[in-house]
Amino acid sequence: MEIKHLSFSFLIIFSFIINTNANSSDCIYTIYVQTADIPSAGTKSNVTVFIGDSYNDELPINNLKDWGLMGPSGNYFKAGETDLFAGKGPCLRGPICRLIIVLSGYDNWYCDSIEITTVALEKSCSQKHFTVKKWLDVNRGSALILQDECVSEVKMIEPL
Ligand SMILES: *[C@@H]1O[C@H](CO)[C@@H](O)[C@H](O)[C@H]1NC(C)=O
Numbered sequence: 319m320e321i322k323h324l325s326f327s328f329l330i331i332f333s334f335i336i337n338t339n340a341n342s343s344d345c346i347y348t349i350y351v352q353t354a355d356i357p358s359a360g361t362k363s364n365v366t367v368f369i370g371d372s373y374n375d376e377l378p379i380n381n382l383k384d385w386g387l388m389g390p391s392g393n394y395f396k397a398g399e400t401d402l403f404a405g406k407g408p409c410l411r412g413p414i415c416r417l418i419i420v421l422s423g424y425d426n427w428y429c430d431s432i433e434i435t436t437v438a439l440e441k442s443c444s445q446k447h448f449t450v451k452k453w454l455d456v457n458r459g460s461a462l463i464l465q466d467e468c469v470s471e472v473k474m475i476e477p478l
C-alpha cells in the first residue's frame with residue numbers, strides 16, 4: 319500500500335486524464351466515509367473523489383454531498399461518524415484499486431477510511447476498503463491524497 323501526498327496543482331492534471339470510456343452507465347456505487355473520532359476531525363468542506371482501476375479508467379464523483387443519503391444540504395463528515403453516499407455512474411473495466419480524495423473548503427478533515435461497493439447487472443459485486451488515516455489540510459497543501467493500491471493487487475495474482 320502506497321500513500322502519497324500531492325500538491326493541489328495535480329488536481330488540474332488529473333482532470334485531464336479522466337477516462338470514463340466504459341459506456342454501460344449502469345454501475346451503482348455506494349460509498350461509506352468514516353471520519354475519525356478525534357478533536358476537529360470533522361469538516362464542512364466539500365469532498366470530491368476520483369475512483370480508478372488498474373486500466374487507468376477513472377470516475378470522478380464531484381462533491382460527494384450530492385450523492386449523500388441525507389440530501390446535499392445534510393451535515394456530513396462529522397467527527398466519529400460514518401456517512402453513506404450512493405449514485406449511478408459508468409462502470410470501470412476493472413475492480414477499484416485507486417482513490418484520489420480532494421478536499422475543497424476552509425477547514426481540515428481527518429478521514430479514517432473510505433469503502434466503495436460496486437453493483438452492476440450481471441456482474442458480481444465488488445468491494446474495496448481504503449484505510450486513509452490522514453489529515454487533509456487545506457492550508458498545508460495536502461488537501462489531496464492519492465491512494466494507489468493497484469500495483470500491489472497485480473503482484474498478488476502473479477504466479478510464483
Ligand atoms: C460545496 O459545494 C456546494 C455545491 O456545489 C457549494 O455551494 C459550496 O459553496 C461548496 N462549499 C465549499 C466550502 O466549497
Ligand SMILES: CC(=O)N[C@H]1CO[C@H](CO)[C@@H](O)[C@@H]1O
Nearest residue numbers: 338339340341342343344408
Ligand atoms: C450504448 C450506450 O450506453 N451508449 C451511451 C454511451 O454514453 C453516451 C454518453 O453518456 C450516451 O449518450 C449513450 O447512450
